[in-house]
Amino acid sequence: MLIRRPPDISESEVTDQGLYLNRRQFIRKAAAAGAGLGLATGLSPIAACGGEAGGADDGGASQVDELTPHEVVTSYNNFYEFGTGKDDPARNAHTLRTRPWTITVEGECNKPGVYDIDGLLTRYPAEERIYRLRCVEAWSMVIPWLGFPLADFIDDLEPTSHAQFVEFRTLHDPEQMPGQRRSVLDWPYVEGLRMDEAMHPLTLLSVGLYGEMLPDQNGAPIRLVVPWKYGFKSIKSIVSLRFTREMPLNSWAETAPDEYGFYANVNPEVDHPRWSQKRERRLGELRRRPTLMYNGYGEQVAHLYEGMDLRRFF
Numbered sequence: 611m612l613i614r615r616p617p618d619i620s621e622s623e624v625t626d627q628g629l630y631l632n633r634r635q636f637i638r639k640a641a642a643a644g645a646g647l648g649l650a651t652g653l654s655p656i657a658a659c660g661g662e663a664g665g666a667d668d669g670g671a672s673q674v675d676e677l678t679p680h681e682v683v684t685s686y687n688n689f690y691e692f693g694t695g696k697d698d699p700a701r702n703a704h705t706l707r708t709r710p711w712t713i714t715v716e717g718e719c720n721k722p723g724v725y726d727i728d729g730l731l732t733r734y735p736a737e738e739r740i741y742r743l744r745c746v747e748a749w750s751m752v753i754p755w756l757g758f759p760l761a762d763f764i765d766d767l768e769p770t771s772h773a774q775f776v777e778f779r780t781l782h783d784p785e786q787m788p789g790q791r792r793s794v795l796d797w798p799y800v801e802g803l804r805m806d807e808a809m810h811p812l813t814l815l816s817v818g819l820y821g822e823m824l825p826d827q828n829g830a831p832i833r834l835v836v837p838w839k840y841g842f843k844s845i846k847s848i849v850s851l852r853f854t855r856e857m858p859l860n861s862w863a864e865t866a867p868d869e870y871g872f873y874a875n876v877n878p879e880v881d882h883p884r885w886s887q888k889r890e891r892r893l894g895e896l897r898r899r900p901t902l903m904y905n906g907y908g909e910q911v912a913h914l915y916e917g918m919d920l921r922r923f924f
């Protein structure tokens with residue numbers, strides 16, 4: 611079993627009172643936005659992450675996960691649409707308008723169309739999942755995400771047998787996203803997943819964190835979270851999804867093909883050309899930890915890449 615979600619654990623057992631109150635607030639805000647939002651109970655870090663209990667894939671380097679403080683998660687960001695500095699998104703992202711918001715679905719599927727975010731929130735109840743996310747720049751975070759499996763949405767879209775990949779795009783609107791006035795990247799930000807990666811139960815469409823709606827700087831109102839891949843795969847503020855036969859050209863691979871690939875699986879053995887990927891610093895801590903293969907989720911995802919040359923497909 612990939613994800614253990616204890617059915618009868620009470621909310622107070624897994625969260626403190628502050629988080630509990632934030633959750634109520636999240637539901638209230640969502641309701642005000644016209645959505646009836648269900649919320650499942652939280653997962654403990656141990657249940658949510660592979661490798662903690664000295665699993666075979668962590669080389670014995672067991673880690674204990676403490677949540678990265680909310681303050682840090684929402685103030686140290688990568689979101690180039692709002693500037694390239696880590697503190698730019700928190701300062702600038704308030705210009706993003708997150709309602710009305712739709713996701714346009716195109717390509718190889720039977721149910722293309724324009725899907726409203728509030729409809730999605732009603733249809734797919736948000737669950738809490740505590741995931742580590744490791745940035746390619748060698749820092750990492752542990753975040754209680756709220757979201758639903760991308761697979762649930764994809765199932766309903768009925769991809770055809772030709773669908774091999776899913777391509778995602780971020781909003782392109784330089785008025786709301788002033789960073790898009792500079793050609794740091796070829797806007798809009800594009801990412802992609804192979805179909806089996808997109809359907810993996812760990813892959814989340816996230817709509818919140820720490821019991822509240824997603825802050826603008828973290829990719830409001832809806833973003834991807836793929837915890838075994840480098841952070842740049844977790845595309846923010848998604849407005850379109852396309853099922854394709856060909857591998858999408860993701861923004862970072864387009865910009866610097868020698869440095870960033872399509873797969874971007876966390877791998878301490880394959881260095882970035884300009885720095886080592888062997889260690890990472892958890893935000894809020896000083897010491898550096900060993901980086902785990904597949905960010906510690908190897909037990910759940912290694913089978914997806916069996917027989918692949920991970921140096922070639924980095």
Ligand SMILES: Nc1nc2c(c(=O)[nH]1)N[C@H]1C(S)=C(S)[C@@H](COP(=O)(O)O)O[C@H]1N2
Pocket residue numbers: 683686687688689690691744745746780799827828829840841842843844845846847
């Ligand atoms: N649209 C968009 N999505 C993006 C980015 C970006 O610049 N634009 N940065 C990526 C990178 S490099 C990382 S590490 C994560 C950071 O997510 P966080 O700020 O919520 O921690 O978002 C990813 N998603």
Ligand SMILES: [Mo]
Pocket residue numbers: 688744745746747840841842
């Ligand atoms: Mo990143």
